[in-house]
Amino acid sequence: MTEKYLYFRTQATIADDDGTGESACFPLSALTGMVPTADGTLTLFFASMLNNNGDALETNDVIVSDSVQLTLTDDNTHKDVIEALVEFFSSARQNMLIIGDDLSTATEYFSPLISGVGTISVAAVVAS
Amino acid sequence: MENQVYLYFRTQGTIGNDDDPAQSCLFPASSLAGIESSVSSGVNIVTLFFKSMRNFDGTDQAADAVTISDSVQIELKNSSTVKDFIVAFNNQLNSIASKQKRFFMVADDLSTDEQYFSTLIDGVGTITIAAAHS
DSSP states (O other), rough: OOOEEEEEOOOGGGGGGSSTTEEEEGGGGGGGEEEEEETTEEEEEOOSSSSTOOOSSSOOOOOOOOOOOOOOSSSTTTTHHHHHHHHHHHHHOOSSSEEEOOOSSSEESTTTTEEEEEEEEOOOOOOO | OOOEEEEEEEOOGGGGOOTTTTTHHHHHHEGGGEEEEEEEEEEEEEEEEOOOOOTTTTOSSTTTOOOOEEEEEEEEETOOOHHHHHHHHHHHHHHHTSSSOOOOEEEOTTTTTTTTTTTEEEEEEEEEOOOOHH
Protein backbone atom coordinates (compact mmCIF):
# COMPACT_ATOMS: atom_id res chain seq x y z
CA MET A 1 0.00 0.00 0.00
CA THR A 2 1.35 3.41 -0.94
CA GLU A 3 0.43 6.07 1.56
CA LYS A 4 -0.57 9.54 0.44
CA TYR A 5 0.32 12.64 2.40
CA LEU A 6 -1.64 15.87 2.71
CA TYR A 7 0.23 19.16 2.95
CA PHE A 8 -1.10 22.45 4.34
CA ARG A 9 0.55 25.83 4.92
CA THR A 10 -1.16 28.86 6.39
CA GLN A 11 1.98 30.95 6.71
CA ALA A 12 2.35 33.42 3.84
CA THR A 13 5.98 34.34 4.49
CA ILE A 14 8.57 31.67 3.80
CA ALA A 15 10.93 32.85 6.53
CA ASP A 16 8.17 32.54 9.12
CA ASP A 17 7.32 28.96 8.26
CA ASP A 18 9.17 27.79 11.29
CA GLY A 19 6.82 26.53 13.96
CA THR A 20 3.80 24.45 14.84
CA GLY A 21 0.72 25.95 13.32
CA GLU A 22 2.48 27.38 10.27
CA SER A 23 2.40 24.29 8.09
CA ALA A 24 1.81 20.58 8.50
CA CYS A 25 1.72 17.29 6.69
CA PHE A 26 -0.49 14.34 7.65
CA PRO A 27 -0.83 10.87 6.17
CA LEU A 28 -4.21 10.47 4.51
CA SER A 29 -4.82 7.42 6.69
CA ALA A 30 -4.81 9.74 9.73
CA LEU A 31 -7.87 11.66 8.46
CA THR A 32 -10.69 11.11 10.95
CA GLY A 33 -13.37 13.29 9.38
CA MET A 34 -14.52 16.64 8.09
CA VAL A 35 -17.26 19.00 9.26
CA PRO A 36 -18.38 22.55 8.52
CA THR A 37 -17.43 24.92 11.34
CA ALA A 38 -18.65 28.19 9.82
CA ASP A 39 -20.36 29.34 6.65
CA GLY A 40 -16.98 29.67 4.97
CA THR A 41 -14.91 27.12 6.85
CA LEU A 42 -14.45 23.38 6.49
CA THR A 43 -12.42 21.71 9.24
CA LEU A 44 -10.46 18.51 8.66
CA PHE A 45 -9.49 16.39 11.68
CA PHE A 46 -6.55 14.02 11.97
CA ALA A 47 -5.40 11.52 14.58
CA SER A 48 -2.96 13.32 16.86
CA MET A 49 0.49 13.64 15.31
CA LEU A 50 2.34 14.03 18.63
CA ASN A 51 0.24 11.68 20.77
CA ASN A 52 -0.64 8.92 18.32
CA ASN A 53 -2.36 6.11 20.25
CA GLY A 54 -1.16 7.89 23.37
CA ASP A 55 -2.42 7.84 26.92
CA ALA A 56 -3.12 10.78 29.18
CA LEU A 57 -1.95 9.87 32.65
CA GLU A 58 -1.95 13.10 34.57
CA THR A 59 -5.09 14.76 35.87
CA ASN A 60 -6.66 16.93 33.19
CA ASP A 61 -4.38 15.53 30.48
CA VAL A 62 -6.25 15.01 27.25
CA ILE A 63 -5.55 13.61 23.82
CA VAL A 64 -7.51 15.22 21.02
CA SER A 65 -7.29 15.21 17.26
CA ASP A 66 -5.28 17.72 15.25
CA SER A 67 -7.16 19.89 12.80
CA VAL A 68 -6.79 22.09 9.74
CA GLN A 69 -9.28 24.70 8.63
CA LEU A 70 -9.85 25.38 4.94
CA THR A 71 -11.39 28.66 3.82
CA LEU A 72 -14.09 28.20 1.20
CA THR A 73 -14.15 30.45 -1.83
CA ASP A 74 -17.95 30.60 -1.59
CA ASP A 75 -19.93 30.20 1.61
CA ASN A 76 -21.75 26.94 2.34
CA THR A 77 -20.03 24.95 -0.39
CA HIS A 78 -18.71 22.42 2.12
CA LYS A 79 -20.15 19.45 0.28
CA ASP A 80 -18.59 20.55 -3.01
CA VAL A 81 -15.19 20.88 -1.35
CA ILE A 82 -15.56 17.52 0.41
CA GLU A 83 -16.41 15.81 -2.88
CA ALA A 84 -13.48 17.49 -4.61
CA LEU A 85 -11.11 16.44 -1.82
CA VAL A 86 -12.23 12.80 -1.96
CA GLU A 87 -11.86 12.85 -5.74
CA PHE A 88 -8.36 14.31 -5.37
CA PHE A 89 -7.39 11.66 -2.81
CA SER A 90 -8.19 8.84 -5.20
CA SER A 91 -7.29 10.37 -8.54
CA ALA A 92 -3.98 12.07 -7.77
CA ARG A 93 -1.04 10.08 -9.08
CA GLN A 94 1.51 11.73 -6.81
CA ASN A 95 1.86 10.75 -3.16
CA MET A 96 2.33 14.29 -1.84
CA LEU A 97 -0.97 16.14 -2.16
CA ILE A 98 -0.79 19.92 -1.78
CA ILE A 99 -4.21 20.75 -0.37
CA GLY A 100 -3.52 24.38 0.42
CA ASP A 101 -0.47 26.62 0.52
CA ASP A 102 -0.91 30.28 1.44
CA LEU A 103 2.68 31.23 0.61
CA SER A 104 2.30 34.72 -0.83
CA THR A 105 4.82 34.21 -3.61
CA ALA A 106 3.45 30.83 -4.72
CA THR A 107 -0.10 30.36 -3.56
CA GLU A 108 -1.38 26.91 -4.40
CA TYR A 109 -4.72 25.21 -3.76
CA PHE A 110 -5.89 21.78 -4.84
CA SER A 111 -9.07 23.36 -6.17
CA PRO A 112 -10.44 26.85 -6.87
CA LEU A 113 -13.18 25.91 -4.41
CA ILE A 114 -10.86 26.93 -1.56
CA SER A 115 -9.17 30.28 -1.12
CA GLY A 116 -6.96 29.75 1.89
CA VAL A 117 -5.76 27.69 4.80
CA GLY A 118 -6.98 28.76 8.22
CA THR A 119 -5.82 27.63 11.62
CA ILE A 120 -3.62 24.55 11.81
CA SER A 121 -3.93 23.01 15.28
CA VAL A 122 -1.42 20.36 16.26
CA ALA A 123 -2.13 19.24 19.82
CA ALA A 124 0.84 19.56 22.14
CA VAL A 125 2.54 16.44 23.35
CA VAL A 126 1.15 15.18 26.63
CA ALA A 127 3.79 15.66 29.29
CA SER A 128 5.03 12.62 31.19
CA MET B 1 -5.58 3.98 2.91
CA GLU B 2 -5.57 3.46 -0.83
CA ASN B 3 -9.11 2.09 -1.17
CA GLN B 4 -10.69 4.13 1.58
CA VAL B 5 -14.33 5.07 1.05
CA TYR B 6 -15.67 8.30 2.57
CA LEU B 7 -19.24 8.57 3.86
CA TYR B 8 -21.17 11.85 3.61
CA PHE B 9 -24.31 12.86 5.52
CA ARG B 10 -26.30 16.11 5.69
CA THR B 11 -29.38 16.68 7.85
CA GLN B 12 -29.67 20.41 7.13
CA GLY B 13 -32.30 21.26 4.54
CA THR B 14 -31.19 24.83 3.92
CA ILE B 15 -27.82 25.41 2.27
CA GLY B 16 -27.22 28.68 4.11
CA ASN B 17 -27.50 26.91 7.45
CA ASP B 18 -25.01 24.15 6.67
CA ASP B 19 -22.38 25.77 8.85
CA ASP B 20 -21.66 23.64 11.91
CA PRO B 21 -20.83 20.02 12.75
CA ALA B 22 -24.42 19.06 13.58
CA GLN B 23 -25.52 19.87 10.01
CA SER B 24 -23.28 17.67 7.87
CA CYS B 25 -20.18 15.53 8.12
CA LEU B 26 -17.82 13.16 6.38
CA PHE B 27 -16.19 10.07 7.89
CA PRO B 28 -13.78 7.55 6.46
CA ALA B 29 -15.49 4.17 6.30
CA SER B 30 -12.65 2.75 8.40
CA SER B 31 -13.97 4.81 11.32
CA LEU B 32 -17.31 2.99 11.29
CA ALA B 33 -17.64 1.33 14.70
CA GLY B 34 -21.07 -0.23 14.33
CA ILE B 35 -24.73 0.11 13.46
CA GLU B 36 -27.69 -0.27 15.78
CA SER B 37 -31.43 0.13 15.41
CA SER B 38 -34.12 1.97 17.30
CA VAL B 39 -37.69 3.17 16.87
CA SER B 40 -38.99 6.64 17.58
CA SER B 41 -42.65 7.55 17.10
CA GLY B 42 -43.07 4.55 14.85
CA VAL B 43 -40.12 5.49 12.63
CA ASN B 44 -37.40 2.91 12.16
CA ILE B 45 -34.02 4.49 12.78
CA VAL B 46 -30.55 3.14 12.22
CA THR B 47 -27.69 4.82 14.02
CA LEU B 48 -24.23 4.61 12.57
CA PHE B 49 -21.43 5.05 15.09
CA PHE B 50 -17.96 6.25 14.20
CA LYS B 51 -14.71 6.61 16.08
CA SER B 52 -14.58 10.13 17.47
CA MET B 53 -13.50 12.63 14.85
CA ARG B 54 -12.18 15.09 17.42
CA ASN B 55 -10.79 12.63 19.97
CA PHE B 56 -9.57 9.82 17.73
CA ASP B 57 -7.86 7.23 19.93
CA GLY B 58 -7.96 9.99 22.53
CA THR B 59 -8.06 9.90 26.28
CA ASP B 60 -9.02 12.31 29.01
CA GLN B 61 -7.92 12.00 32.60
CA ALA B 62 -10.32 14.58 33.96
CA ALA B 63 -12.83 13.25 36.47
CA ASP B 64 -15.77 11.51 34.77
CA ALA B 65 -14.43 12.34 31.31
CA VAL B 66 -14.85 9.77 28.57
CA THR B 67 -14.13 9.34 24.89
CA ILE B 68 -17.30 8.43 23.04
CA SER B 69 -18.16 7.75 19.42
CA ASP B 70 -19.74 10.18 16.99
CA SER B 71 -23.03 9.12 15.46
CA VAL B 72 -25.42 9.72 12.58
CA GLN B 73 -29.07 8.69 12.59
CA ILE B 74 -30.74 7.53 9.39
CA GLU B 75 -34.53 7.52 9.35
CA LEU B 76 -36.10 4.78 7.27
CA LYS B 77 -39.36 4.71 5.37
CA ASN B 78 -42.19 2.81 7.01
CA SER B 79 -41.83 -0.13 4.69
CA SER B 80 -38.06 -0.41 5.28
CA THR B 81 -36.41 -2.65 7.82
CA VAL B 82 -33.09 -2.10 9.49
CA LYS B 83 -31.71 -5.31 8.05
CA ASP B 84 -32.73 -4.17 4.54
CA PHE B 85 -30.77 -0.96 5.14
CA ILE B 86 -27.69 -2.73 6.46
CA VAL B 87 -27.61 -5.09 3.48
CA ALA B 88 -28.05 -2.22 1.01
CA PHE B 89 -25.45 -0.11 2.83
CA ASN B 90 -22.86 -2.87 2.76
CA ASN B 91 -23.52 -3.61 -0.90
CA GLN B 92 -23.08 0.04 -1.81
CA LEU B 93 -19.95 0.34 0.32
CA ASN B 94 -18.37 -2.62 -1.44
CA SER B 95 -19.43 -1.32 -4.83
CA ILE B 96 -17.88 2.10 -4.25
CA ALA B 97 -14.69 0.61 -2.84
CA SER B 98 -14.00 -0.96 -6.21
CA LYS B 99 -14.45 2.31 -8.10
CA GLN B 100 -12.15 5.21 -8.78
CA LYS B 101 -14.44 7.73 -7.07
CA ARG B 102 -14.83 6.73 -3.43
CA PHE B 103 -17.23 9.41 -2.24
CA PHE B 104 -20.26 7.61 -0.76
CA MET B 105 -23.14 10.09 -0.63
CA VAL B 106 -25.21 8.20 1.95
CA ALA B 107 -27.91 10.78 2.55
CA ASP B 108 -28.44 14.49 1.94
CA ASP B 109 -31.57 16.28 3.20
CA LEU B 110 -30.90 19.48 1.24
CA SER B 111 -34.41 20.60 0.34
CA THR B 112 -33.52 21.67 -3.18
CA ASP B 113 -31.62 18.49 -4.00
CA GLU B 114 -32.43 15.57 -1.69
CA GLN B 115 -30.20 12.61 -2.35
CA TYR B 116 -30.29 9.17 -0.75
CA PHE B 117 -28.25 6.23 -1.92
CA SER B 118 -31.25 3.95 -1.34
CA THR B 119 -35.01 4.33 -1.55
CA LEU B 120 -35.13 2.72 1.90
CA ILE B 121 -34.09 6.07 3.42
CA ASP B 122 -36.52 8.81 4.41
CA GLY B 123 -34.03 11.28 5.82
CA VAL B 124 -31.11 12.04 8.09
CA GLY B 125 -31.77 12.46 11.79
CA THR B 126 -29.40 13.79 14.41
CA ILE B 127 -25.70 14.12 13.67
CA THR B 128 -23.67 14.06 16.86
CA ILE B 129 -19.99 14.99 16.80
CA ALA B 130 -18.55 14.69 20.28
CA ALA B 131 -16.78 17.80 21.57
CA ALA B 132 -13.02 17.75 21.86
CA HIS B 133 -11.69 16.88 25.29
CA SER B 134 -10.63 19.89 27.27
